[in-house]
Amino acid sequence: MLFIELDLQSETPIYTQLVDQIVEGIASGVLQPGDPLPSIRSLAEDLGINLHTVNKAYNLLKQEGLLQVHRKKGVIVQPDGMPGVTEAFEEKLRRQLRSLAAAAAVRGMAEEVFAQESRAVYRAMITNRGGE
Amino acid sequence: MMISSIYLMIGLMLSLQSYLGLRTVLFGIVLPAESLQDPAVRAIRRNYAVLTGGCAFVIGAGACWLWLRHQPARGLLIWTAAILLSIIASGFTMWISRRSAQRLKAARGWEIIVQRKRAASLAAGWKHSAVLSPWWYSANAAVMALCIFFAVARWDAIPQWLILGNFLFNKSVWVVFILNMVQALNITVFLCYHVLISRVRTSLDPEDREGSLKKQLKHKRIHSILAWGASLLMVIFYGVAQGIALYGWKGDLLMLSGILLCAALFSVLFGVMLYLRIQGIDQIKDVPSMEERHWKWLGIYVNPEDPALIVPNINGFGWTINMANRRGILIVAATLAIPVIELILIWPILR
Numbered sequence: 001m002l003f004i005e006l007d008l009q010s011e012t013p014i015y016t017q018l019v020d021q022i023v024e025g026i027a028s029g030v031l032q033p034g035d036p037l038p039s040i041r042s043l044a045e046d047l048g049i050n051l052h053t054v055n056k057a058y059n060l061l062k063q064e065g066l067l068q069v070h071r072k073k074g075v076i077v078q079p080d081g082m083p084g085v086t087e088a089f090e091e092k093l094r095r096q097l098r099s100l101a102a103a104a105a106v107r108g109m110a111e112e113v114f115a116q117e118s119r120a121v122y123r124a125m126i127t128n129r130g131g132e
Numbered sequence: 133m134m135i136s137s138i139y140l141m142i143g144l145m146l147s148l149q150s151y152l153g154l155r156t157v158l159f160g161i162v163l164p165a166e167s168l169q170d171p172a173v174r175a176i177r178r179n180y181a182v183l184t185g186g187c188a189f190v191i192g193a194g195a196c197w198l199w200l201r202h203q204p205a206r207g208l209l210i211w212t213a214a215i216l217l218s219i220i221a222s223g224f225t226m227w228i229s230r231r232s233a234q235r236l237k238a239a240r241g242w243e244i245i246v247q248r249k250r251a252a253s254l255a256a257g258w259k260h261s262a263v264l265s266p267w268w269y270s271a272n273a274a275v276m277a278l279c280i281f282f283a284v285a286r287w288d289a290i291p292q293w294l295i296l297g298n299f300l301f302n303k304s305v306w307v308v309f310i311l312n313m314v315q316a317l318n319i320t321v322f323l324c325y326h327v328l329i330s331r332v333r334t335s336l337d338p339e340d341r342e343g344s345l346k347k348q349l350k351h352k353r354i355h356s357i358l359a360w361g362a363s364l365l366m367v368i369f370y371g372v373a374q375g376i377a378l379y380g381w382k383g384d385l386l387m388l389s390g391i392l393l394c395a396a397l398f399s400v401l402f403g404v405m406l407y408l409r410i411q412g413i414d415q416i417k418d419v420p421s422m423e424e425r426h427w428k429w430l431g432i433y434v435n436p437e438d439p440a441l442i443v444p445n446i447n448g449f450g451w452t453i454n455m456a457n458r459r460g461i462l463i464v465a466a467t468l469a470i471p472v473i474e475l476i477l478i479w480p481i482l483r
Contacts (some may be wrong), residue, residue: 002255003341008248023256037254045333045440046252048420 018057034079143188263356322363
């Protein structure tokens, strides 16, 4: 079972924490295509946070093509295959990596070490999916 | 005699309620874990139990004396007043205990760090599966249907004047089926309670997600079984009462079945409370509702920032409604309407 854990004192917005953890759940295989997720109200109640925060997180994931939101079926993980790598996604990835790489370079981390760390994190993320 | 037994049970439950619920919560005041070893904390709980028990004893003794010596015909009124007085006395002793707890917390300098982490499960539907299926209530409905069937089938055999306890009724459709309507109301109310239990918020303890999840699922299951069982027993009791009134069964059966019902309900209730306590299932930490500022007047939860409708009661057994939620106010209004509906049902008979 996948648990969501939020830190209300974190600098990372709550909706971002939600999005990140759901995406990690899908990447690690704990959440499979077609798996239902709690409704917006149910998850907001369980976490004790505003409905709009959960709604925003679900909407973001829906826009990225990772979730489907149906009136009757509720919220489910995309059953029809995950969206592929797009130019927009690559641009977003470059943007996020730029700031991480800059922080690493400022601290004197070698390029190879940075690459190794990135690979290790990626591999740990997909371990549960049988190393796809 | 039945209502005096009910009074005894209620008095006992009121006295012992300080020992229910989270050990780190003392009459709505949140205490740190180290307070568990403090003898002053145990003393406050003990004093509440003794004071409330003492008040219940005095009120009960007074009611007994009044009932037996002066007003034997008004037993129901006297014992009902005694129950209400005991509840008021319990509220007062709870208020005193809460103030003692606040003073103790200030004196010890205990600081509570508000938990800023939240945890929940992403598995949809699991919290509904913890409770009994609503189909179990078809057993209750079957008992009611059987009672109605016999009343219809034996309509002609039912006498013109019906006796129930000290009351005499003229046979009519309303009189014959009034207890079936009460059965229907009972099943509806308990079914609604059952639905509420299945939808209760299940916020997990970030420090023990799996453990708190198991506890909450067990807690819900036990309560749903308890509610179903209580409803079934009451429906059967109403059926027995109808049988006495319509078919001339022995009048003593009403008293006996009433006493058995009360004894069964309270025994099971005590047993469940004891079981929850021993197994630690009553130690449910509902993180979003743990801040004292949201708990008003000894157990009323008001938190506009919390979207949950129903949260675990900070004082122990069961759940309570978030009164900042509009749906919560509707539920309270509907609950208060139940005795009004019952009065409307029996009014034609009383007239």
